[in-house]
Amino acid sequence: MSEAEVTREGLKGVRPGREARTFSGEGGRRRRDAPARDHPGSSYYGQPVINPPVWAELDIAGYLFAGGLAGSSSILAAGAELSGRPRLARRSKLGAGAALGVSLVALIHDLGRPGRFLNMLRVFKPTSPMNVGSWLLGAYGPLMAGAAASDVLGVAPRAGRVAAAGAGVLGAGVASYTAALIADTAVPAWHDGYRELPFLFAGSAAAAGSGLAMIAAPHAESTPARHMALLGAAAELGAEQLLERRLGIVAETLHEGTAGRRLKAAKALTVAGGLGAATIGRRGRLGAALSGACLLAGSALTRFGLFAAGMASAQDPRYTVQPQRERLAREADADSH
């Protein structure tokens, strides 16, 4: 404690330094109600208030996309398995497996100490979406890989079907939890969107997985994927509209710079892919594949765009300070009424 031995006996307990009359001068007292003067500078040399994420864009935005793709492909695979569409099932399983592989490589690569990635499973912590996600992937991965291996190698078909169904259910979690992963931070564009992001991500994942199925599966079996594409694209676009309204001033980060360009392109591609799935996609494989490619690219650009928007919102102190000021003003207003 500050009451250290260095104090001389005569001065014990006396703390002249702490009683210093800062700025008070000799010239009497100022009125207590004198307002603090307005002055420029609601930031400290423009420095961000929070520390922006140290995540590599390719790793983490890439994972947001690949994880969504894996999750929704597993759902399609499970549905195809149960409804007797073996080729849609197999190709969705392989797609999910590849996306899962990419996800795991990206996640481990982004760690500062990749050799310690298993530390993620030291504890179970519901307060950490990253921890919950690690457990989720830990359960989902083997099921997904097992389902794909059983299908391709033709071994243990019954167990394979059970694994595929399990991976489908967990896949819905894999596709959606990443919204909580990024929203559970102080990054304004992510945190303030915590109400809409889960639906945006689920929709974007559905669009991506069904887009891949429309490219990979034969036309006769891809009807459910086309329906899901339409549903996913609509959910993604709808949730994004709500997000933009929610964010207030922070929504600027969705429209400006790199994020703005990506999200604009994402929107166009998602609209095109969704419309394509409902029109040319129904007529033939080529139309379906083209629409599917648009949806895949749209989903990827949505994730990379939201990642960039989050970074931009973290780097500018205005986006941290102004919403907090507005909240304080609202609270003061509510108190006075």
Add this chain to the structure above:
Amino acid sequence: MSSGADGSANGKASPAVSDSGDVLGVLLGGADPAGSAGWQEHPPRMGFFTDTSLCIGCKACEVACKEWNQVPEDGLNWTGHSHDNSERLGADTWRHVAFVEQRVKVGNHEPNFQRAPSAGGEGEDGFRWLMASDVCKHCTHAACLDVCPTGAIFRTEFGTVVVQADVCNGCGYCVPACPYGVLDKREEDGRIFKCTLCYDRLGVGQEPACAKACPTDSIQFGEVDELRERAAGRVEQLHEVGVVEARLYGHDPDDGVGGDGAFFLLLDEPEVYGLPPDPIVTTRDLPEMWKRVGIAAGGLLAGAAACFAGARR
């Protein structure tokens, strides 16, 4: 006095937490963070009261922190931001002295280089030089601790928040989770570092290096309850002598992070010093996030089921 305050605070906090049945509330901790974290018997909560009205910008705290904790050099750059060349808190800057240099008058301060004494007294040609030593706030509800997926970040028996370097795998989740921008990744190392409130020194009854080195007692170390009382008295004293700008920051147990273990007396709005005006622990909204993730995941499954049902051949 302080022991009585301790006892009543603990007595109130524990049942309030368990009565509410709020799992997250228990995990986040209440007025007694160490107790809520599972320490059966623990010393009182320790922290800092940084009285920036006494700071002279000597940076002894930055140096003492680096020396004691063997923190690497944080860049030999020249920012042009007054005397501040360490810029902000980070992996290699655990104490950061901010310098705000502006043509704004503070109190009745008469800078000796003023061109002419102004008759009005208020304002014209004022000059102020605010200095403040920033540090990890050791929040009651610490977002970094909540989101850490490995359990590397933990609550000490002193109620402080420490990163265990031998567990951290450098995932970086805590970095954007902190509402104050305290934690950061040391790139060449790969792990996350921040102020430990000199956990090693506290363990043997020593005060943290920065507080020990501070020549003006701007950085005061002690029991948080006692520091809060002292801070309230100090603000009153400054207001008495006309420094109406003086205000406390992070002292309030009812704020968005449940009060800081390291809090401040500031002479202007927090954002002027690079601090958030109304920080909220991000995990406060996590239950709602999980709920919405669950609904979205369920919707995804239901939507897919509908798509397959609608495409029956």
